[in-house]
Amino acid sequence: MSDGWDDSAAAWIADMGEDGDFGRAHVLDAPMLARIRGRGFRRALDVGCGEGRFCRRLRDLGIAIVGIDPTDALLRQARIRDPEGVYLPGRAEALPFADGAFDLVVSYLTLIDIPDIRTAIPEMARVLAPGGSLLVANLTSFASAGGWSGEADGVRRFSLDRYLDERADWAEWRGIRVRNWHRPLSLTMGLLLDQGLVLRHFDEPVPQGGDPATVARYRRVPWFMVMEWEKLDGRAVVLKED
Numbered sequence: 001m002s003d004g005w006d007d008s009a010a011a012w013i014a015d016m017g018e019d020g021d022f023g024r025a026h027v028l029d030a031p032m033l034a035r036i037r038g039r040g041f042r043r044a045l046d047v048g049c050g051e052g053r054f055c056r057r058l059r060d061l062g063i064a065i066v067g068i069d070p071t072d073a074l075l076r077q078a079r080i081r082d083p084e085g086v087y088l089p090g091r092a093e094a095l096p097f098a099d100g101a102f103d104l105v106v107s108y109l110t111l112i113d114i115p116d117i118r119t120a121i122p123e124m125a126r127v128l129a130p131g132g133s134l135l136v137a138n139l140t141s142f143a144s145a146g147g148w149s150g151e152a153d154g155v156r157r158f159s160l161d162r163y164l165d166e167r168a169d170w171a172e173w174r175g176i177r178v179r180n181w182h183r184p185l186s187l188t189m190g191l192l193l194d195q196g197l198v199l200r201h202f203d204e205p206v207p208q209g210g211d212p213a214t215v216a217r218y219r220r221v222p223w224f225m226v227m228e229w230e231k232l233d234g235r236a237v238v239l240k241e242d
Contacts, residue, residue, distance in 0.1 A: 006073065024109075045095075046067045107124065
């Protein structure tokens with residue numbers, strides 16, 4: 001079944017531009033880069049790199065970056081904008097790299113696009129070197145479980161439903177139509193903990209600048225989260241209940 005990315009690639013490229021959409025430019029870029037800048041990371045993997053916008057941010061910091069994505073049209077655009085970059089076709093569920101190949105793995109708003117995170121998260125942990133960091137930005141599970149609607153009193157409110165049900169829904173905006181996955185936060189956190197990763201940072205960042213009306217809407221609902229997980233050693237530790 002199509003996930004919509006092949007048909008939406010052109011609209012996505014146009015919508016992102018070089019600075020990204022509101023969420024990236026005014027909410028996520030600053031806290032994501034703050035977790036990277038000055039940390040001495042040398043080799044990074046961007047899982048679901050799209051058109052390569054965040055890869056270029058990391059290359060500007062002097063980090064050797066590899067981007068991987070399953071959508072050919074997005075990879076072509078990444079190579080056009082960054083001819084010296086390394087952009088490879090592939091999926092998060094089967095990363096074509098050796099164990100411990102990267103000291104930084106980035107998942108920037110890609111967990112919502114990955115059908116099988118039960119395989120993808122262990123793969124991200126596998127290619128992460130001991131002492132390395134997995135840096136994740138994602139929609140909060142509150143945001144992915146609901147949507148805005150108008151009420152009889154004329155006030156738009158955010159309605160939350162079926163929070164505990166893992167499911168895929170179609171998301172549509174500005175000519176883009178793709179399948180996004182909602183999962184309760186406990187599922188994602190449990191999968192990360194099962195890999196023996198240690199949570200070092202968690203945040204729900206607020207907008208910095210931008211259109212005041214958009215800022216106000218983003219502050220009404222916990223929209224994004226940023227997490228950094230550390231791999232303490234080279235083994236994937238599977239935790240089992242007694």
